[in-house]
Amino acid sequence: MRLHDLTRAMINGSTTGPAPGVDRDMSNAMPPRALPLLDNDNTAYWTGGANAELLIHRCSDCGYYVHPPVNFCPDCEGRKVAPHPVSGKGTVETFTVVHQQWVPGLKVPYVLALVTIAEQDGVRLAGNIVNCEPEEVSFGMPVKVLFEQNEDVWVPLFEPDPDAGAA
């Protein structure tokens, strides 16, 4: 899935899976999230949370992290790219506060952000910032990952990192 597709899906509150209300039970208390369609490349990213791991594709030849996940290293053109657990720490690259309730039951306002992982500049993950007020979110804020299970997907979310010192 391309990053901008994910971002759009999150903003729209839509999913790439079954249409809401068709097969998906939205009646539980879990706030609806954009659930991705899993494929060979992105399954590790979306299910690593089952083991509390944030898995980012990494080239075993040169160590370059590749995201969105593809089976090809754009840095050295190698093909030995495989999911690799990262620290889950990062910083808020950019964010927007969403006030529009696109999906019934979705609590607003919420924060949609791009988070740069600590391991490599330029690797940006789209996700919500949770466990803080939207007005507390700032550019460059240290965050760490947490996961929210929705069916067979563990959606990576981010919260303020208390271990990162003064933000």
Ligand SMILES: [Zn+2]
């Ligand atoms: Zn490489």
